[in-house]
Amino acid sequence: MSTEFEIRGLKATIEGKEILKGIDLKIQGGEIHAIMGPNGTGKSTLASALMGHPKYEVTDGEVTLNGEDVLEMEVDERARAGLFLAMQYPSEITGVTNADFLRSAINARRGEGNEISLIKFIRLMEGKMKELEMDPEFMHRYLNEGFSGGEKKRNEILQMMMLEPKLVILDEIDSGLDIDALKIVAAGVNAMRSEERGFLVITHYQRLLNYIKPDFVHVMMQGRIVKSGGPELAERLEAEGYDWVKEELGIVDETVQQA
Amino acid sequence: MSTPTTSFGREAAAALSRSKNEPAWLIAWREEAGELAAKLELPKPEKMPLTRWTLDQYGTDRPSKTVSSAADLPAAIAELLPEDTQGALIVQHNSSVVFTRLSEELKAKGVVLTSLEEAARAHEKLVREHLMTAYKKDEHKLAAVHAALWNGGVFLYVPRNVDIEFPVQALLFADDADATFMPHVLIVADTNSRVSFVEQAAAELNAGEGRTLLHNAAVEIFAKSGAHVRYAAVHHMDAGVVDVSYRRAVLDNDARVEWIVGDLHNGNTLTDTNSVLQGNGSASDSKIICVGTGSQRISLTTRAQHIGKSSESDMVTRAVMKDEATSIINGITKIEHGSTKANGQQTEKVLMLSPKARGDANPILLIDEDDVKAGHAASVGQVNADQVHYLMSRGISRKEAERLIIHGFLDPVVSEIPLAGLREQLHRILERKLG
Ligand SMILES: Nc1ncnc2c1ncn2[C@@H]1O[C@H](COP(=O)(O)OP(=O)(O)OP(=O)(O)O)[C@@H](O)[C@H]1O
Ligand SMILES: [Mg+2]
Numbered sequence: 001m002s003t004e005f006e007i008r009g010l011k012a013t014i015e016g017k018e019i020l021k022g023i024d025l026k027i028q029g030g031e032i033h034a035i036m037g038p039n040g041t042g043k044s045t046l047a048s049a050l051m052g053h054p055k056y057e058v059t060d061g062e063v064t065l066n067g068e069d070v071l072e073m074e075v076d077e078r079a080r081a082g083l084f085l086a087m088q089y090p091s092e093i094t095g096v097t098n099a100d101f102l103r104s105a106i107n108a109r110r111g112e113g114n115e116i117s118l119i120k121f122i123r124l125m126e127g128k129m130k131e132l133e134m135d136p137e138f139m140h141r142y143l144n145e146g147f148s149g150g151e152k153k154r155n156e157i158l159q160m161m162m163l164e165p166k167l168v169i170l171d172e173i174d175s176g177l178d179i180d181a182l183k184i185v186a187a188g189v190n191a192m193r194s195e196e197r198g199f200l201v202i203t204h205y206q207r208l209l210n211y212i213k214p215d216f217v218h219v220m221m222q223g224r225i226v227k228s229g230g231p232e233l234a235e236r237l238e239a240e241g242y243d244w245v246k247e248e249l250g251i252v253d254e255t256v257q258q259a
Numbered sequence: 260m261s262t263p264t265t266s267f268g269r270e271a272a273a274a275l276s277r278s279k280n281e282p283a284w285l286i287a288w289r290e291e292a293g294e295l296a297a298k299l300e301l302p303k304p305e306k307m308p309l310t311r312w313t314l315d316q317y318g319t320d321r322p323s324k325t326v327s328s329a330a331d332l333p334a335a336i337a338e339l340l341p342e343d344t345q346g347a348l349i350v351q352h353n354s355s356v357v358f359t360r361l362s363e364e365l366k367a368k369g370v371v372l373t374s375l376e377e378a379a380r381a382h383e384k385l386v387r388e389h390l391m392t393a394y395k396k397d398e399h400k401l402a403a404v405h406a407a408l409w410n411g412g413v414f415l416y417v418p419r420n421v422d423i424e425f426p427v428q429a430l431l432f433a434d435d436a437d438a439t440f441m442p443h444v445l446i447v448a449d450t451n452s453r454v455s456f457v458e459q460a461a462a463e464l465n466a467g468e469g470r471t472l473l474h475n476a477a478v479e480i481f482a483k484s485g486a487h488v489r490y491a492a493v494h495h496m497d498a499g500v501v502d503v504s505y506r507r508a509v510l511d512n513d514a515r516v517e518w519i520v521g522d523l524h525n526g527n528t529l530t531d532t533n534s535v536l537q538g539n540g541s542a543s544d545s546k547i548i549c550v551g552t553g554s555q556r557i558s559l560t561t562r563a564q565h566i567g568k569s570s571e572s573d574m575v576t577r578a579v580m581k582d583e584a585t586s587i588i589n590g591i592t593k594i595e596h597g598s599t600k601a602n603g604q605q606t607e608k609v610l611m612l613s614p615k616a617r618g619d620a621n622p623i624l625l626i627d628e629d630d631v632k633a634g635h636a637a638s639v640g641q642v643n644a645d646q647v648h649y650l651m652s653r654g655i656s657r658k659e660a661e662r663l664i665i666h667g668f669l670d671p672v673v674s675e676i677p678l679a680g681l682r683e684q685l686h687r688i689l690e691r692k693l694g
Contacts (some may be wrong), residue, residue: 051652054644079654091649095667104663105653142667157654 002195003029003066003082003166010061012049019045019256021223022061027167034201034209034234036192037220038242040255043202044088046220047171051077053086065167082166086173088202092142098155101143102162102241109163128161131191133184140160149176157188168192169200174208185256186211207239219245221254264425267317268297272407275320278313279687284387285379292396292406295643302399304529305621306587307558311470312501312527317408321438322355326682331457332358334430341680347372348423349683351411353438368421375412375443385416388535389447391481393535401503401529405475407442417452417486426455426491426677433462436470444478447488448514455677459684460504460524462496471499471526478506480515484538491519491676495688498525498553505531512538512567518545523688524557533562536570536601545574546671550692551584552614560589565601575606578671579693580616585686588620590635603631609639610668665693 005027012020019042022078027033029187035043049056050063052075063070073081093101102125116124125139132154144152153173160168171191174182189199189212201212209217209231217233218225219242226249227233237245246254272293276286276681301309326332329340329348336350344542347365350358356374365372371382378386396406405609413429433440440462448454464472474496482488502524508516518532523622534543545561563572576588592603609618622635650660666689673689676682 053648074657075648075651076654076656076660079652085652087649087652091643091646093646093664093667094647095670096650096663100654101650101653101663104655104659105650108654108656108659113512140671 002010003198005167005198006064007050008050008062010057010063012056013059014045014056016025018059019223021256023225027200027224028197029166029198030193031216032193032199032201032212032214033216034203034214035217035218035220035225036203036234039252041220041256042256043220044171044222047085047169047202050169051075055205079165080171083169084160084163084167084183085167085169086153086160086171088171088175089178090144090152091184092145092147092158094145096143097140098143099139100250102159105159105163108224121226124162128158132158132188134158150178150181153177154181154185157185161188161192166201167198169202171202172204173201174205182208183211206234209234221246222250223256226251246259262465263512264488267293267404269294271551275408279320279376281376282380284383289407292403295397295403296407297401299400299403301395304558304560304587304588306619307529307556309529312556314473314501314503316471316473317404318437318439318472320354320410321435323352323357325357327361329358331434334506335434335463336430337458337647339430339432339684341678341684344520346423347427349374349413349429351413351429351431351434351442351511353435354410356411365423369422370420370421371414371416372427373414374412376410376677377446378414382414382416385447386414386445389479389481390443390445391477391479391507393481394477394505398669401475405441405443405505408439408475409477411441412443413445415446415454415456415555417448417454419449420447420451420610422453423455426457428678429456429458431458431460431476433472433474433496433500434458434464436464436472440472441475445477446480446488446490446628448480448482448488450483451485452483453487455676456491456678457681458490458492458498459681460492460494460502464497464499465689471501471504472500475503477504480508480516482508482510482516484511485513486511487515487627489517489519489677490650491666491678492679493521493644493667493676493685493688494524494525497523500524500526502526502528502530504529506533508534510534510536510538510541510543511566513540514538515541516543518543518547519672519677520545521546521672521676521685522547522549522557522687523685523692525555525692527555528559530558531560531562533564534572535566536572537566538570539567540569541567542571544572546672546675548669549576549586549588550669550689551577551578551586552692553584555584557584557586558589560591561605562593563590563603565592565594565598565603567600569600570598571602572604575671576607577610577672578618579612579665579668580618581612581693583613583615585617586619586620590621590637591623592633593627594628594633595633598628599630601628601631605635607637608668610665611641612621612638612665628684662693
């Protein structure tokens with residue numbers, strides 16, 4: 001079944017302050033959508049609100065994944081329904097090894113009585129780590145603890161590859177990655193491209209989009225998508241910055257801070 | 260009922276010692292301890308008054324039957340022995356040691372493993388030179404009572420240059436609320452020797468309401484020059500037991516002692532784990548976990564006393580407090596004048612799982628020397644919401660996410676336990692306590 005993900009009129013607040021001011025976006029399986037935009041315009045907030053982070057309160061709008069109401073679901077239910085967010089700042093968790101964590105996550109979606117065997121799991125994890133050129137020792141390291149910025153990002157992609165979600169949100173997956181790592185991570189993402197899977201890629205740089213080719217590019221300002229286009233839009237933003245967009249739309253302060 | 264102990268003193272201590280046919284030196288030694296017990300005050304642990312603790316139910320001497328093979332040990336004891344027990348083993352059941360196993364190979368190398376009672380006869384010199392010289396019988400009432408009444412016990416001597424490959428295991432078990440249960444573990448690790456020791460203190464009293472047993476125990480380790488001793492302890496006794504455990508290590512030049520302690524007892528707990536870094540270049544490392552449940556009161560102190568130059572200590576305590584449990588976690592790094600280039604570090608972390616639980620972390624640095632390094636970190640907090648969110652965002656339920664985080668909090672200590680079987684057991688104890 002091909003995936004269909006739809007956001008309609010999504011508004012969200014944090015500590016009473018409205019950050020998302022009505023987002024509309026439709027992602028079909030097989031599509032890659034990129035979101036770009038200056039700092040502080042609500043990109044990570046959109047990602048977090050979709051995933052259900054408790055700090056963000058959704059005040060209006062609808063989100064559906066294959067017809068199911070996402071906003072009704074608890075965070076873990078969203079994940080099991082197929083949502084995945086590679087976070088801009090993943091948490092570090094002492095004492096929980098990467099392997100134990102991922103096995104719990106896989107078994108949570110497989111359900112009781114249908115757990116993956118240990119040997120199968122280890123083979124799967126080793127295989128994916130190899131694709132991402134990760135040192136096997138990362139299997140037994142505590143989750144993200146002491147990982148470098150780039151290692152954390154690679155570990156997020158490892159999780160994506162093992163959990164096989166339907167809708168993947170990548171929040172600045174390219175930050176902290178050196179150029180070789182960027183290629184490896186992009187190859188991992190591209191290998192996951194399929195009719196069943198949609199992608200929402202948040203980035204500041206065209207560079208990532210050279211490797212992960214988007215079908216659509218959206219610009220976010222003031223907590224809204226203010227402009228959408230094809231890959232050429234990202235190229236123009238890279239070359240010229242955001243001033244021309246602001247001028248075109250009559251925006252002075254692009255952050256969500258304005259009244 | 261337990262012995263009424265208000266009358267306990269010089270006479271009672273000597274009479275008991277005599278009735279057990281102890282050597283003359285020990286009778287006199289106990290007599291002195293009995294006298295101290297009658298006049299000394301209870302210790303005064305930081306912010307934890309002991310006045311309402313039941314600390315006077317000493318019980319009576321009730322030795323258990325010795326067995327000649329591990330297969331003949333009572334089922335309750337056998338169940339507690341990890342399957343991978345292939346090394347040396349000693350078992351105390353209530354007031355006496357009932358089983359000892361030491362390979363011929365180790366015996367031939369001069370290793371001694373016996374009950375301390377036996378060692379007081381057979382190895383008088385070594386015992387007298389060390390017994391309660393690190394934990395002195397006149398420190399306070401509990402120390403004096405322990406000196407007067409310790410029973411069974413463990414004596415381990417590791418000769419110079421001997422390296423014992425498998426951990427030596429001691430199981431200290433009580434199932435009789437009327438029996439005196441006061442084991443003393445005495446380890447003398449001679450020059451350049453190596454040994455890992457694993458102690459398990461367990462009690463299944465099945466006693467009625469209001470019955471209590473005082474487990475008034477002590478551990479003394481003497482690590483001679485260049486010796487390495489790793490001491491792991493797991494305590495999980497019934498709520499009816501009060502656990503008093505004083506642990507001391509004295510380190511000569513370049514000696515190293517590691518403490519790995521699971522204070523997972525279910526009743527009131529007073530433990531004090533102390534390394535005296537006497538020698539130059541000596542080092543100690545203490546890792547302690549604790550889980551408080553119900554209405555438990557817990558006083559947990561780790562100490563490092565630096566005397567030798569370039570001595571190093573690291574102390575980590577992690578405690579999880581549930582229900583209405585109260586814990587006071589003290590870390591004391593003392594660097595004496597002259598202990599130049601010493602380095603003492605400590606961290607105490609408390610994870611609170613209930614609004615009614617109490618946890619208090621007190622890092623204390625006492626430094627009388629300029630040319631040293633010392634550091635501390637302490638925190639008391641709840642399960643981190645962002646961590647829970649992160650795990651849930653991968654499909655893990657809230658309950659499972661919290662379980663992973665809480666167990667993970669303790670893992671840096673659990674994973675250090677040197678016996679795989681005991682590690683498994685520890686996981687089961689944690690599952691039970693953390694629910
Ligand atoms: N926890 C919070 N408390 C208060 N304000 C917040 C919080 N999280 C986000 N904001 C505010 O919401 C606005 C949008 O932040 P968001 O992180 O979504 O921006 P972004 O577009 O992802 O920026 P960047 O490109 O720098 O990652 C910012 O003004 C930010 O300060
Ligand atoms: Mg962001």
